[in-house]
Amino acid sequence: MLVLLPPSEGKASSGRGAPLKPESLSLPGLAEARAAVLDELVELCASDEEKAREVLGLSEGLRGEIAKNAELRTAGARPAGEIYTGVLYDALDLASLDAAAKRQATRSLLVFSGLWGAVHVNDRIPSYRCSMGVKLPGLGALAAHWRTAMADVLPEVAGGGLVLDLRSAAYAGAWKPKGEVAGRTASVRVLHAPTRKVVSHFNKATKGRIVRSLLVGGVRPAGPAELVEALRDLGYVVEAEAPKKGNTAWSLDVLVEEIH
Incomplete structure (x- = not known):
């Protein structure tokens, strides 16, 4: 399972x-693309603070993030x-997490990033913006910059198992599973059951709880259909329908009654 x-x-x-050792990061196929972003970001933030603030979309109160990037x-x-x-x-x-769940987390969790492309949770990185x-x-545009490198690297990282996609739209734009990988991919959105609307806070919190539940329970679904059953067994209310076409990602709705 890849999350x-x-x-x-x-x-x-x-x-x-x-300090950062770029060569130590996982997914070495992204190294060249990472170096390009890192070089330009550091140069921009070190040489022109005002332009950097504009490019990064930072408020005046976040000006300190520019020095951090430099x-x-x-x-x-x-x-x-x-x-x-x-x-x-x-x-x-x-x-x-207990030791077994932590080991599984280091293998299966992949965090997407505008700067690094994607990293595992045990990859050592500095704080950045x-x-x-x-x-x-x-x-x-960084999503477009990452798309080519990701297309070469991510299918191999996905292996032959379930891909559980919990990314927000901006990060999903950097890599879209295709072909048979798409067929074993499930994307999840969390809806407030009474209103059927996505609310940012509990959308994020519930996604965190879902991943934790799978890790703590030692649950490793083989594919999207098995994921639906696993989540229901873990107490989640899930609505899902198998895609009508092959090699198409599943879309799962997890319904939450309370916002917390």
């Missing part, structure tokens, strides 16, 4: 660990699972 996650806007501080090569690095914070990651609570929606002056 595709969005990052979080909020991030923990880099701390005082050893020091990415020397800042301390920590496991990505510690860097990413926010609602989904609070609900997932990787630190409190660069969303997938950014359009860098030289490279252009």
Whole structure:
């Protein structure tokens, strides 16, 4: 099982660990694309603070994020699972998982990123600010920049099992499963049952809880149909219908009564 996650806007501080070692990151097929984004982002933030703030879409209160980006090569690095914070990651609570669940998390969780493309939760990275929606002056839109490299790398990473896609729309634009990989992919949205609407906070929180439930329960569904049954067994209310065409991703709705 491969679980595709969005990052979080909020991030923990880099701390005082050893600095980034790009060659140590997983998915080495993304190395060239990573280097291109890192080079331009660091140069932009080090040379023109006002332009960097405009490009990154930062408010005046977040101006400090620019200096952080300028020091990415020397800042301390920590496991990505510690860097990413926010609602989904609070609900997932990787630190409190037992040893077996943590091992499974390092194998199966893949976090998409405007800067790194995608990383496993044990990849050591510094704190940064660069969303997938950014359009860098030289490279252009980051989702488009990542698309070619992802198309070569991600099908192999997906292996032969279930792909559980929990990404937001901006990050989903960097890689869309195709062919037989699409046929074993399930994307999930979380709806407030009374209104049938997506509400950001509990959408993220419920996705974090879903991943945690699967990891803690040692559940590894073979495909989308098995995922639906597994989630129902875990107590989730799931609506799903098998695609009418082959090699098409499943869409699952998880219904939540209370917003919390």
